[in-house]
Amino acid sequence: MRSSDDVTDDGIDQRFRALLEGLRTTIPGVMVLFAFLLTVPLSSPFTTATADQRASYYVAFAAAGAASVLLIAPSVHQRVRAPLTGIPRKHLGHVRIAVHLALAGTVAAAVAIGAVAWFVTSLLFGVIPAAAVAAAVLGFTTWAWFWLPVFSFRTEDDGDSGYGDRP
DSSP, rough: OTTTTTHHHHHHOOOHHHHHHHHHHHHHHHHHHHHHHHHGGGGGGGGOHHHHHHHHHHHHHHHHHHHHHHHHHHHHHHHHHHHHHHHSOOOOOHHHHHHHHHHHHHHHHHHHHHHHHHHHHHHHHOOHHHHHHHHHHHHHHIIIIIIIIITSSSSOOOOOOOOSOOO
């Protein structure tokens, strides 16, 4: 029986490619959010934003920027390594680092989405509804992005997860 650290070069490359494939669907969403945030200070209503609204905007902006950098990093690793050592990854540690970068980017994206939810709702309806909406968005994001994969899919042989995987 192989340990999780005993993986062939092909297995390591396959894991890395699977991670990059997943990031191809995540990165465009974060980039659209970041692009939206770049335009906000240029709009006239932004000049009337309160200090709390500006702080929330900046948290969203910084988190979206960090998410962009972290989520793109594994694909940059691919391009940087290609001319040096060839495209295949040789170490499981490289895949682990890429996964940690992707997870950190996902957390930063969740923070950005929550901060944007607070910012926009506070502009439209005030601080109390904004807090409720931001909490709901962050709770839903935490459930969908983190709780489900960690607790609903703990092992490969769990059987029915309760989400329609029965024939």
